[in-house]
Amino acid sequence: MNIDEIIGKLTLEEKASLCSGHDFWHSEAIERLGISSVMMCDGPHGLRKQVGEGDHLGINVSIETVCYPTASALASSFDRSVLERLGHALGKECQAENVAMLLGPGLNMKRSPLCGRNFEYFSEDPYLAGELGAAYISSLQSEGVSACVKHFAANNQETCRMSGSSNMDERTLHETYLPAFEAAVKKGKVRSVMCAYNAVNGTFCSENKQLLTDVLREQWGYDGLVVTDWGAVKDRVKGLEAGLDLEMPGGGGVQDAAIVKAVRDGELDVAVLDKAVRNLLNFLSDWEEQKQDGVSVDRSELSTLSGKLAEECAVLLQNDGILPLNKNSKVVFIGEYAAKPRYQGSGSSHINVSHPVGACETAPEIPYARGFDAHSDIPDEVMLEEAVELAQKAEVVVLFVGQSDAYESEGADRMTMELPTNQNALVEAVASVQPNTVVVLHGGAAVLLPWADKVRAVLQMHLGGERTGEAAVRLLFGKANPSGKLAETWPLRLEDNPSYLNFPGFNGEVEYREGIYIGYRYYDKKKLAVKYPFGHGLSYTEFTYSDLALEKDSITEGEAVTVTCKVRNSGNAAGAEVVQLYIGEANPGVARPVKELKGFEKLFLASGEEKTVSFSLDSRSFAYYEPRIHDWFVESGKYVIEVGSSSRDIRLSGEISMTGSREIPIYYTRTSTIGDLLKSAKGRAFMEQMMQKLHGSEEAKKAETDNLNNMGEGSERMAQTMMAEMPLGAIVTFGRMTDEQLDGLIAMLNS
Ligand code: BGC
Numbered sequence: 001m002n003i004d005e006i007i008g009k010l011t012l013e014e015k016a017s018l019c020s021g022h023d024f025w026h027s028e029a030i031e032r033l034g035i036s037s038v039m040m041c042d043g044p045h046g047l048r049k050q051v052g053e054g055d056h057l058g059i060n061v062s063i064e065t066v067c068y069p070t071a072s073a074l075a076s077s078f079d080r081s082v083l084e085r086l087g088h089a090l091g092k093e094c095q096a097e098n099v100a101m102l103l104g105p106g107l108n109m110k111r112s113p114l115c116g117r118n119f120e121y122f123s124e125d126p127y128l129a130g131e132l133g134a135a136y137i138s139s140l141q142s143e144g145v146s147a148c149v150k151h152f153a154a155n156n157q158e159t160c161r162m163s164g165s166s167n168m169d170e171r172t173l174h175e176t177y178l179p180a181f182e183a184a185v186k187k188g189k190v191r192s193v194m195c196a197y198n199a200v201n202g203t204f205c206s207e208n209k210q211l212l213t214d215v216l217r218e219q220w221g222y223d224g225l226v227v228t229d230w231g232a233v234k235d236r237v238k239g240l241e242a243g244l245d246l247e248m249p250g251g252g253g254v255q256d257a258a259i260v261k262a263v264r265d266g267e268l269d270v271a272v273l274d275k276a277v278r279n280l281l282n283f284l285s286d287w288e289e290q291k292q293d294g295v296s297v298d299r300s301e302l303s304t305l306s307g308k309l310a311e312e313c314a315v316l317l318q319n320d321g322i323l324p325l326n327k328n329s330k331v332v333f334i335g336e337y338a339a340k341p342r343y344q345g346s347g348s349s350h351i352n353v354s355h356p357v358g359a360c361e362t363a364p365e366i367p368y369a370r371g372f373d374a375h376s377d378i379p380d381e382v383m384l385e386e387a388v389e390l391a392q393k394a395e396v397v398v399l400f401v402g403q404s405d406a407y408e409s410e411g412a413d414r415m416t417m418e419l420p421t422n423q424n425a426l427v428e429a430v431a432s433v434q435p436n437t438v439v440v441l442h443g444g445a446a447v448l449l450p451w452a453d454k455v456r457a458v459l460q461m462h463l464g465g466e467r468t469g470e471a472a473v474r475l476l477f478g479k480a481n482p483s484g485k486l487a488e489t490w491p492l493r494l495e496d497n498p499s500y501l502n503f504p505g506f507n508g509e510v511e512y513r514e515g516i517y518i519g520y521r522y523y524d525k526k527k528l529a530v531k532y533p534f535g536h537g538l539s540y541t542e543f544t545y546s547d548l549a550l551e552k553d554s555i556t557e558g559e560a561v562t563v564t565c566k567v568r569n570s571g572n573a574a575g576a577e578v579v580q581l582y583i584g585e586a587n588p589g590v591a592r593p594v595k596e597l598k599g600f601e602k603l604f605l606a607s608g609e610e611k612t613v614s615f616s617l618d619s620r621s622f623a624y625y626e627p628r629i630h631d632w633f634v635e636s637g638k639y640v641i642e643v644g645s646s647s648r649d650i651r652l653s654g655e656i657s658m659t660g661s662r663e664i665p666i667y668y669t670r671t672s673t674i675g676d677l678l679k680s681a682k683g684r685a686f687m688e689q690m691m692q693k694l695h696g697s698e699e700a701k702k703a704e705t706d707n708l709n710n711m712g713e714g715s716e717r718m719a720q721t722m723m724a725e726m727p728l729g730a731i732v733t734f735g736r737m738t739d740e741q742l743d744g745l746i747a748m749l750n751s
Contacts, residue, residue, distance in 0.1 A: 001034075001281060001284070001285035001288060003278060003281045003282065003285065006033050006035065006281060007274055007277060007278060007281070009033055010030070010033065010277065012260055012263055012264075012270070012273075013256070013260055014030055014033075015259075015270075015273050015274070015277050016256040016257075016259040016260045016263075016273065017030075017253070017256050018030065018035070018277050018280055018281075019236075019240070019245065019246060019247060019255075019256065019259060019273070019276055019277065019280070020246070020247040020248070020249075020250050020251050020253075020255055020256055021246070021247065021248045021249045021250035021251075022037050022250050023054065023249060023250050024050070024053075024054025024055070024056075024230075024249040024250070025039050025040055025041060025050065025054050025249070026038065026039055026040075027040075027246065027280070027284070028250070035281070035284060036284070036288075038100035038101070038283075038284060038287050039098060039099050039100060039101075040099070040100065040101040040102075040103060040148070040227075040248070041094070041097075041099045041101070041102060041103065042056075042102075042103045042104070042348045042349055043090060043102040043103060043104045043105075043349065044071065044090075044102060044103065044104020044105045044106065044120075044136075044147075044349065045067065045068045045069060045070045045071065045074070045086075045104075045344065045349065045351070045465065046065050046066055046067040046068055046090075046344075046349075046351035046353075046465075047063075047065045047090065047093045047094060047097060047099065047102065047351070048062045048065075048348070048349065048350065048351055048352070049062050049063045049065070049097050049099060050062045050063075051063060054249065056230040056231070056249075056348045057347060057348060057410070057411070058346055058347045058348050058349070058350030058410070061352055062350075062351070062352045063097070063352060064352050064353065064354045065093060065299070065351055065352065065353075066089075066093070066299060066302040066303050066305075066306050066351070066353070066465075066466060067306065067343060067344050067351035067353045067356070067465050067466040068086055068089075068090075068305075068306045068309060068465045068466075069306070069309050069310050069313050069462060069463065069464045069465040069468070070119045070120060070344060070345060070349070070444060070462065070463040070465070071104075071105060071106055071119070071120050071121055071122050072110075072118060072119050072120070072121060072122065072123075072444045072445065072462055072463070072487065072488070073310070073313040073314075073444075073461075073462030073463060073464050073465070073484075074086065074122070074132065074136075074309070074313055075122035075123045075128060075129065075132055075487035076313045076314075076315050076460075076462060076484040076485060076486060076487050076537070077309070077312045077313045077483075077484055077602070078128070078484070078485050078487070078535075078578040078580075078600050078602055079312060079576075079578070079602040080131065080132060080135035081135075081602075082309055082312055082313065083132050083133075083135035083136040083139070084135050084136075084138075084139040085139075085305060085309065086136060086139075086305075086309060087135070087136045087137070087138070087139025087140035087141075087142075087143075087147075088139045088140070088142070088143060089297075089302050089305055090102060090140055090143075090145070091139065091140045091141070091142065091143020091144065091145045092143055092295060092297050093297050093302070094140075094143070094145040095143060095144060095145060095291065095292045095295040096295045096296055096297050098291065099145065100145065100146060100283075100287040100291065101145065101146040101147075101148050101191075101192055101227075102140060102145055102146070102147060102148065103148045103150060103194065103348075104120075104147065104148065104149070104150060104349075105122070105133050105136050105137070105147065105149060105150075106120040106121050106122075106149075106150050106151065107121070107122065107129055107130070107133050107149050107150070107152075107180040107181055107184060108121045108150075108151060108153075108154070108155050108156055108177075108180075108196075109121070109123070109124060109125075109126060109129065109156060109176060109177055109180070109518060110122075110123060110124045110156075110445065110487075110488050110519070111124070111156040111157070111499050111503070111512070111518055112156070112157065112413075112497055112499040112500075112503040112504075113414070113417050113445050113446040113447075113488075113491070113494065113497060114157075114413045114414040114415075114416075114417070114445075114494070114503060114504070115156055115157045115158065115413055115414075115445070116157075116158040116408055116409055116410060116411065116412050116413045116414060117158060117345070117347070117409075117410050118408065118444050118445035118488075119344075119345040119408060119443070119444020119445065119462070119463050120345065120347075120349055120410070120444070122180070122487060123487035123488060123519075124487070124488045124489065124518055124519030124520070124534065125487065125519060125520075125534065125596075125597050126175075126176055126177075126178075126179040126180045127179065127183075127596070127597050127598060128487055128597055128600070129180035129183075130179055130180040130181075130182065130183025130184065130187070131183060131187075131600075133149065133180055133183060133184050133188060134183045134184055134187035134188035135188075136188075137149070137184055137188030137189070137190045138187075138188050138189065141188075141189065141190070141191060144287075144290030144291060144292060145290075146190075146191040146192050146224075146225075146283070146286070146287070147184075147188070147190050147191070147192070148190075148191075148192040148193065148194050148227060149181060149184045149188075149190050149192075149193050149194065150193075150194035150196070150229065151194055151195070151196035151197065151198075151205075151229055152181055152193050152194060152195050152196055152205060152211065152212075152216070153173070153177055153178060153181060153196060153200060153205060153211055154166035154168070154173065154177045154196065154198065154200050154512075155196035155197065155198050155205075156177075156510075157413055157503065157504045157505075157510065158410065158411055158412050158413045159412075159413050159504035159505070160198075160504070160505070160508040160510075161197050161198065161411070162197040162198075162231070162232070163197075163198075163508050164198050164199070164504075164505065164508040164509070164510055165198060165199035165200065165201065165202050165508060165509055165510065166198055166199070166200050166201075166510050166512060167200075167201050167202070167509060167510060167511050167512060168200075168201070168511075168512035168515070169512075169515060169627070170625070170627040170630070171515070171516060171624075171625045171626070171627050172512055172515045172516050173200065174625040174632075175516050175624060175625040176515075176516050176518055178215065181193070181216075182220055185216070185220045185221070185222045186220060186221070190224060191224040191225065191283065191286065192224050192225040192226070192227055192283065193216065193222070193224065193225070193226050193227070194226075194227050194228070194229050195208070195211070195212060195226060195227070195228055195229060195232060195244060196229055196232070197229050197231075197232045204232070204234050205232070206228050206229075206232045206233050206234060206239050206242075206244055207234060207235055207238040207239045207241075207242045207244065208242055209241065209242040209243060211242075212226055212242045212243030212244055213242060213243035216243065217243060223279075223282075224279070224282075224283070225245050225246060225279045225280060225282070225283040226243060226244050226245045226246070226279070227245065227246045227247075227248055228244060228246070228247050228248055229248075230248055230249055230348075231249070233247045233251070233255060236251075236255035236258050236259060237258055237259060237262045237267065237268050240259065240268065240272050240273060240276055241268070241272055244276070245275075245276040245279045245280055246276070246279075246280055259273060303466060303467060304467070306465040306466055306467050307357070307465070307466075307467030307468075307470050307471050308471075309465065310461065310464035310465050310467055310468050310470075310471035311471040311474060311475060311480040312483060312484065312576075313462060313464060313484050314459060314460065314461050314462070314464065314471060314472070314475055314482050314484050315459075315460040315462075315482065315484040315485060315486055315536075315537040316457070316458075316459055316460075316475075316482035316484075316537060316538040316539065316540075317441075317458040317459070317460050317486075317490075317532050317536070317537070317538070318452065318457060318458045318532075318538070319456070319457040319458075319538050320456050320457065321456075322396070322436060322438060322456040322457050323438060323456075323457045323459070323475075323476060323478075323540070324475075324476065324477055324478025324540055325396060325398075325438070325476050325477050325478070327477055329395045329396050330393075330394050330395040330396070331366055331394065331395070331396045331397075331398060332366060332367045332368065332369070332390050332391065332393070332394040332396075332397055332398070333359055333360060333363075333366050333367070333368045333369075333397075333398050333400065334368070334369045334370075334371045334387045334390060334391065334397055334398070334399050334400070334426070334430060335370075335371045335372065335399045335400035335401050335423070335426065335440075336370050336371065336372055336373065336374045336400070337358070337374065337400035337401065337402055337440075337442050338358060338359045338360050338368055338398070338400040338440075338469070339358050339359075339360045339361075339368060339370070340356075340358055340374070341356060341357075341358045341359070341400070341442060341461075341464075341468045341469040341472075342374070342402050342403070342404070342405070342442040342443070342463065343356055343442070343463055343464055343465055343466055343468045343469075344463050344465070344466075345405075345408055345409055345410070345444055345463055346405050346409035346410060347409050347410025347411060348410055349410070351466075353466045355466070356466045356467075356468075356469070357466060357467045357468075357469050357470045358469035359398075359400060359440070359469040359470075359472050359473050360469070361469065361470075362469055362470040362473040362474075363473050367390060367394075369383070369386045369387045369389075369390045370383055370386075370387075371383055371384070371386075371387040371399070371426045371430075372401075372420070372422040372423050372426050373422065374404050374405075375404070375406075376420075376422060377420045377421045377422055378421070378422055379421065379422040379425040379426070380422065383426075384425065384426060384429055387426060387429065387430055388429050388430060388433055391430045391433050391434040391437075392433050392434065394434065394436075395436060396434075396436040396437075396438065397430055397434045397436065397437045397438070398437075398438045398439075398440060398476060399426065399427055399430060399437060399438070399439045399440065399455075400440045400442070400472075401419060401423040401426065401427060401439060401440075401441060401442070402419070402423075402441050402442030402443040402447075402461075403419065403420075403442070403443035403444070403445075403447060404420055407420065407443075408443065408444055408445065413504055414445070416494070417446065417447055417448045417494045418447070418448050418450075419447055419448070419449075424450060424451065427439060427451045427454075427455065428451055428454070431451055431454040431455055432454075435456075436456055437454070437455045437456060438455065438456055438457040438458075438459070438476070439455050439457070439458045439459070440458075440459050440461055440472050440476070441458060441459065441460045441461060442461055442462070442463060442464070442468070443460075443462065443463065444462060444463050445488065446488055446489070446490040446491065446531075447490075448493070448494070448531075449531070452531070459472065459475060459476065459482065460484075460486075478540060478573070481539055481540045481541065481573055481574065481575040481576070482537065482538065482539055482540070483537070483539060483575060483576035483577070483578065483602065484537050484578075485535050485536060485537035485578045485580075485646065486532055486533070486534055486535060486536050486537060486646075487534070488519060488534065489519050489520050489523055489530050489532070489533055489534045489647075490530060490531040490532040490533075491523070491528075491530050491531060492528075492529060492530060492531050496523070496528055496530070498514035498517050498518060498519075498522035499512070499514055499518070501513065502514070515591075516591070516593065517593065519534060520533060520534035520535075520593075520647045521593035521594075521596065524593065524594040524595065524647065524648075525593060525594055530648075533646050533647045533648040533649075534597075534646070534647040535578070535580050535597070535644075535645070535646035535647040535648075535649075536646040536647075536648070536649070537578070537646070539571075539573075539575045539576070539577065540571070540573045540575060541569055541570075541571030541572060541573040541574070541575040541607065542569070542570050542571035543567050543568065543569060543570065543571075543575075543577040543605070543645065544567070544568045544570040545565055545566070545567055545579075545643065545644070545645075545651035545652050546565065546566045546568070546652070547564075547565055547566045547612075548563070548564075548565045548641075548643055548652035548653070548654050549563070549564045549565065550562075550563050550641065550654050550656055551563070551564075552656070553655070553656055553657065554656065554657035554658070554659070555656060555657070555658055555659070556658075556659045556661065557619045557634045557658065557659065557660045557661040557662070558619055558661060559619075560616050560617060560618045560619075561616075561617050561656065562614055562615070562616050562617075563581065563599075563614070563615045563616075563617060563641055563643070563654075564612050564613065564614045564615075565579070565612070565613060565643050565652055566610055566611070566612050566613075567579055567603055567605070567610065567611060567613060568605070568608075568609070568610035569605035569606065569607055569608060569609050569610075570608075571607060572607050573607060574604075574605065574606045574607055575604075575605065576602050576603060576604045576605070577602070577603050577605065577645065578600055578601070578602045578645075579600065579601050579602075579603060579613045579643060579644075579645075580597060580599070580600045580643065580644055580645070580646065580647070581597070581598055581599035581600065581615050581617075581641065581642070581643050582595035582596060582597055582598065582641075582642045582643075582644070582647065582650070583595060583596060583598045583617070583621055583622060583639055583640070583641055583642075584596070584639065584640045584642070585622070585635065585637055585638075585639050585640075586637060586638040586639065586640055586655070587637060587638070588624075588635065588637070589635055589637075590624065590626075590635075592624055595640070595642060595647070597647070598615075598617060598621040599615035599617065599621075601613045601614075601615070617641075619634050620632060622634050622635075622639055622658050626664060628664050628665075629662070629664055629665070633660070633662065633664065634658060634660040634661070634662070635658075635660055636658060636659050636660040637657070637658060638655055638656070638657055638658075639655065639656050639657075639658055640653060640654075640655055641653065641654045641655065641656060663679075663680060663681065664679070665680075666679055666680050666683075666749075667750060668683075668728065668746050668749040668750050669728075669746065670727060670728050670729035670742070670746070671727050671728070671729065672727065672728050673724060673725055673726060673727055673728070674687075674723055674724055674725075674726045674728070675723075675724030675725060677749075678724075680749065682748065682749050683749055686745065686748075686749070728742060728745070728746065729742070
């Protein structure tokens with residue numbers, strides 16, 4: 001495709017028409033110039049290709065395909081290779097169905113357990129979401145199909161989803177809500193980005209120049225296509241100016257006419273329109289080159305893959321040793337989800353599956369009682385009685401419970417962290433007659449487990465895709481060993497969650513007042529007890545950590561450092577461990593979390609086997625976002641490197657000194673303090689001279705000691721703090737300098 005030539009030949013009307021979809025899922029074609037239309041489809045944990053009437057709510061049917069574990073499950077694998085295997089599989093399915101763009105992955109942070117779409121999002125941790133997102137994107141795109149990361153940015157709830165504003169300070173936006181997208185661009189090399197419905201700080205994402213141009217294109221170097229979320233356009237012309245290329249779905253030509261009029265009236269420079277057209281043509285031309293004819297996929301193979309991934313994502317939350325189950329014990333299954341598993345969420349990501357596999361189908365010899373109605377909250381006495389009766393006859397009961405479809409879906413936030421009443425009643429009733437009760441959970445986010453102490457094990461299957469029931473059975477009976485870790489903290493109470501006071505906001509204004517303290521960053525800082533910490537997950541074997549080694553004990557900004565340690569499978573079963581590396585600054589000069597995840601590796605180890613794991617830490621691993629320089633900043637100082645099995649199960653720790661290479665520029669005024677002088681090289685040089693003058697002689701030192709002694713105990717710290725807090729203007733007030741001298745000093749400091 002000769003893009004310059006085509007742009008030269010397109011009429012104004014044709015250019016405008018290319019900037020919106022032809023219909024619900026296709027881009028516009030212009031046959032006279034050989035521009036063909038391409039198809040975009042929802043995913044991202046399967047291919048939702050609608051051939052009949054289109055909708056973005058998961059209502060009308062789509063082709064039958066394979067449903068894989070959803071993002072919140074995938075993230076719990078803590079394993080880039082899980083995302084890679086999925087990306088390749090989806091890429092092939094898209095090629096087979098002639099789909100150029102798969103709408104996902106969703107890289108929004110799990111700010112509150114109540115967000116209705118949490119099952120579509122990876123984590124409360126931006127690093128984890130970014131690493132896994134990038135792995136998914138690069139493997140999908142290596143098959144020639146474009147990923148479309150969504151929803152850019154700060155789309156963390158469903159309440160007021162098309163009209164609300166996520167309001168936060170600059171540091172929070174850059175440090176918490178943007179890095180996963182940044183990794184998608186820089187590491188995953190994503191080719192399309194979907195802007196969110198919501199506004200950020202009052203400006204809708206679809207017309208937010210700061211996000212779509214300044215950050216995305218200028219800071220991160222993105223050169224792909226920017227698409228709207230379906231129906232997210234507010235003012236189309238403003239959108240173009242902000243950096244929005246393609247409006248989806250087709251708006252019936254209304255917005256195209258607005259574009260034409262704006263150019264004719266001289267309100268929109270045609271060069272701006274050309275830029276959007278060029279981005280689209282680049283995208284189309286890539287697809288022309290990469291699309292493959294005659295690809296076919298073996299659905300049964302992909303379905304097997306789905307089950308395998310579900311196994312690798314499951315998290316064993318607690319286990320007193322009852323799991324794995326002995327195949328000779330008399331086990332029964334109770335709970336509707338044993339027969340009809342809940343394996344995906346509702347909304348635009350809903351995949352049409354021909355045959356989801358439940359635990360009952362996998363192990364038909366195991367007796368079963370329904371226990372509850374998944375479409376209701378009200379305990380059913382008959383079902384309860386039947387369940388209790390079956391439980392009494394068994395040696396072990398496995399209960400299959402979880403959030404119901406009505407509780408978590410796109411379009412509406414959850415109202416509570418509780419499970420439906422009838423399910424809690426069922427667990428209580430069964431556990432009261434059967435001491436050997438195991439719970440299998442389904443759901444895309446943290447829930448409350450008021451009965452956790454009354455059951456012997458809890459296995460979280462998340463929304464594990466179409467083979468989740470089979471995966472659960474393999475894990476329960478030890479044919480597979482759980483190795484997933486929680487990608488989000490499970491608090492003891494909803495009220496403990498940092499967003500609690502400001503979720504979901506009022507009148508569409510959502511204040512992110514917890515700032516950078518989301519998830520474990522908050523719980524750790526507050527030293528709060530939690531139900532299950534971030535990174536937690538048990539195994540049927542045990543792992544021993546040793547020999548933490550830091551390649552260097554001090555580094556300068558710009559240098560990388562390698563950290564290694566050994567991990568041994570010291571138990572009797574083969575298994576996998578997710579080794580997690582966290583960094584915390586020992587004495588930060590600004591508010592910082594106690595520690596943050598900066599590395600993770602999943603190791604597969606046979607019983608008795610030992611491997612060395614290695615992490616490479618670059619300067620960004622130590623940095624925080626500094627609004628005074630509008631950039632990431634590495635502070636000089638000591639940093640603690642911790643390696644462990646969860647955020648609250650740290651096994652090894654070491655320390656490293658970092659020398660930063662930048663200073664935060666300070667503009668001095670009379671209200672700057674003496675302490676501020678220590679924050680710049682010129683200030684420090686001045687202070688040194690002063691100290692020399694004031695305390696240089698023996699008499700001066702003695703006078704100072706006498707003074708301090710006269711002031712009483714603790715006076716040294718008091719005197720130092722008072723001095724540090726003193727504004728520069730006070731030097732004149734206390735007669736130590738003239739006004740002119742102080743002006744001269746300030747001018748020198750600012751020069
Ligand atoms: C959702 C997107 C989805 C799009 C197309 C929107 O309502 O927010 O995630 O990709 O519809 O179905």
